[in-house]
Amino acid sequence: MSQPPEYPPHDQFLRLYAEHEVALHTFVRSMLPTREEASEVMQEVIVILWQKFSRVDDFRPWAFGVARMAALRHLERRRRDRHVFDSELVHQLADESAAMSERHSDQREALESCLQKLPATQRELVLTAYTKGTRMDDLASRRGQTPMSLYKLLHRIRQALLECVRRTLAQEQTI
């Protein structure tokens, strides 16, 4: 009788990490104020996961636990510099984010079509703004705008995208 394939530990890790990376990143992002901080904490999380990976069956809860602790450690350090949400709210957001994984996965799928519905110039702008290395002041200058007016435009685009995503999912649920 054939046995299920036995992958080496590194392969197993990469497969599990690939499966859960998006949800893990969203989870970390929900606890932290900025995208950059979430990326920084994700670096720490992946190193810890890689170092301590040993079991396959409980990967997801273990990885989320590691991520939660890493984000909380980061917030403790950050708290000295500026206001961040208190621990009670951060835990509340983390719990609800973990519970909303499926909804958020559906939203990410819907985002694809919502991006296509945007005018091309707005789509280009928002993706450029999110491209690594893009500086808002440079982008504003290239467009002949002030940074503040660029921020406001991006706010409107993001709000339109979120409303589109939510509307799409609501329509799917009524079908």
Add this chain to the structure above:
Amino acid sequence: MNHDWHDLIQRYIAGTLPDDEALALQNALKSDPDLRALYLDYMNLDVALGSHAESRSAVNEILASPMAGEATRTTRWLSWRPLTAAAAGIVFGMFCTSVVFGFVAQRAGALKQVPLRVFDPGMEHAEAIMEHGVPDGVGRWGADSAKVVAAENGVQPVEGQRMMRLEPIPREKNVKNLASRVYQVLDLRSLPERGASSDAEVQITGSFCPTKSKVSSRYLIRAIALEEPPEQATTEFWSKMESDGVVSESQRFDALPGHPGWQTFSLKLRLPPESKTLVFIFGAVPPEDTSMQPFVHYLDDVRVSLLIPETALP
């Protein structure tokens, strides 16, 4: 729900919300489950847009690549993650966190890579020409706490007979930055290949080796381009970081435990056409866990290249 919450949440996400309004948002989030759902949806959107942008960049790089085997003189170094993710059309790597595992792949690309002259890239002669901190000009290395050494502690130089030993800065020392850094300044004014390209990038590459491979090591590379010529740029250098006319990029790299030996990391910086000076910095970051003693790392085989789109060349 008050429509202004959209604005408040987005300004919090952008890091532009004042503390008093952040506190108001916190209180409202605690008591309003719908507002929490909205906040979490925005966070999910933020991550997803970052992913879309990253995968688009990776796909564009692949589309810009000529057929394999063509133009072998035009090569560039890429981190493997975005490239493989885009090629396979899978999610892994798209939420790239800038962790680089030390694996790199070389491929043909639509960029011409022009090596720039670096002072003593293999650290063979740097010993006598080393300043403390950022050097005053070109043609020398600067360091916080480093020295040039021959093979030691079981570590052989990548090439030649010598390498830079980055010595840990004691935690007790009252300094702002405990990373052990080395610096060099390049004069960009006489680059014949740069042409009129506004899309040129500079790529800084260095190889690091830890003396302890059972724990992870963290390294940094930073590049700073300034509009001032070197002799002015290096005067009160650190105070200029937020000035107009200064662009910089930095990245931290984690070398995973269990991989002894040299690991090579690269950083790219888009170079404004008016830049006259480039300062690049390599550093070894002490362990975050303060119960762990910082340890020695080595640096060798430093390379700096200009990456110019073929279309921008005359």
